[in-house]
Amino acid sequence: MGKKEKFIGVLPVGTVSDLASKVVAAHITSIFTLPTKVLPCLKHPSYAFDKKRSQYDAGAIINFMENSYMGNDEKIICICDLDLFVPIFTHVFGQARQGGKCAVVSIYRFYAAQSSDPDPGMYERLAKISLHELGHLFDMIHCSDERCLMHYSDSIETLDNIMMNFCRYCSKAFNTHFS
């Protein structure tokens, strides 16, 4: 399948704003040069809620999507507004499985501290984390370059330090994936 035939689905889940999905789709088109499509919003993923932690299991959302969503999209990025976790970590900004079909990212931790007001940088952060997780779906691994999109961000500060593009090695790895 050629590069032009790839198709990325941006799937809002729950109460996430339209703007968030559009920003992510625009960045995917711009950075990955792949066609994107914002899909109709899915209902709140109550199945992934963990009562003990009062958080949503990112792995459960991915499992659900991979098992039940039968879209024709090449890859799917789920956008949500939930506090995501994986069992070992207190929280995650997003989650994807290496070479998988579906990733999930959340805008929840990008709001201004102690406030639900929009932070000016939150859409940019959401775009960066979406591109990062999408990179994993295309089999790209973490990069040691602190400015590269594939650099692992464990905090808002690290994420803010990342540029909106791949380093030359990751660009090459991405292009090789399609060649």
Add this chain to the structure above:
Amino acid sequence: MSIMIVDDEMVVRESFYHWFKQSGYRIDTAENGMEALKKMEQNHIDVMFVDIKMPKMSGIELLEKIKQEYPETIVVIITAFGSIETAVQAMKMGAADYLLKPFKPEQLNLVMEKIIQQQKVSAEFNYLKSRLNQITRFENIIGQSPVMKKLFDIIQEVAISDATILILGETGTGKELVAKAIHAKSNRNQCPFVAINCGTIPDSLMASELFGHQKGAFTGASNTRKGFLEVVSGGTLFLDEVGEISSKMQVDLLRVLEDKKIVRVGNSYPVDVDFRLISATRRNLKKQMERNLFRADFFYRINVVTIEIPPLRERKDDIPLLADHFLKKYSGETKKQIDRFSKNTMTRLLGYDWPGNVRELENAIERAVVVSKKKALSTEDFPFLEATKTGQTKQLSLLESEKACLCQALETAGWNVTQAAKLLDINRVTLHKKIKRYNLKRAEH
């Protein structure tokens, strides 16, 4: 870097798996300690994340085993809130760090950074250690004991001269290696080094091998052929087991050493030769001279400088160094990941007398590496050590064995000759004769 996650909860194993996979690590998982140990027999693991609470074998038990069998593997303990004390205990037992579930992503990042740093330091240490090994090696001769250092100095000193050298040493001590080292350090190192084992060439062929022959010189001499003394031209001739050379050949060689000329068998024209002679023997040539088995004039001609290589039992300090060297060599050749000796093995290797010297040690380790299925060589891989457990490493002669056997039977029978003879299944008169012959006497209590 290879990582293994040992946790009974699948969701935890999966979370780790995906995180490390995304960072490009080689990752494996195990459901319990037994499975982890089984997998470790097959593959080397750099870092291990171990849950403390697991059925069958706890994380602490697994940590203990890992530190015993694979001390270079870094272990990080994963623990839930409320078991911090156990985590501290684990740190005391050698765990590198611990993580309290659930942890912030940056905590795992920090732990990994620390481990990578630790591995860098360890790699640097190994590099420096290997450099040290190079320093303690001399042209493939390994040793750091005072006697070996002295030997290295002698080699260095005699190499530049053209004096003949006689190397003395028991079998397997590395006489040829010393000869090669002298040649390598000499001004003749651009020319050939030719080694001949005089014990393996029949006397009738020795002249033809050393001096060469003309076509038709004897039956089967279908072509003219250069001898070793011509082939070696400009280089070093090493005559191993020189004590085996016949008296006639000693005379011929003595003449060559004095005239620097040879005459091919079946020819009458002399050919100039230029070589340095290094000889070696495990025999006592002086005793052979006394018995007229070795010519004194030839002995003094080949023995301008004598180098004595000590047997391995007299330089036991070198055994760990040599053993490590051979272990690396053969684990590399056999592509096995065996990288150390288990706890008591080195002590046992040091306790053995090594009658076959370095060669015996090398063969023993080669055999052990081939048969071993573990990452560390244990005493079981050296069956001869088990056989000599009683400490009797010396090989007894037939007479000594007989004497020992008679003594044992007499002691058992309380020096009752009739009973002792029955035990030995020999005639009573024969036993009396043997007691007299060996001058056996009852020990006074």
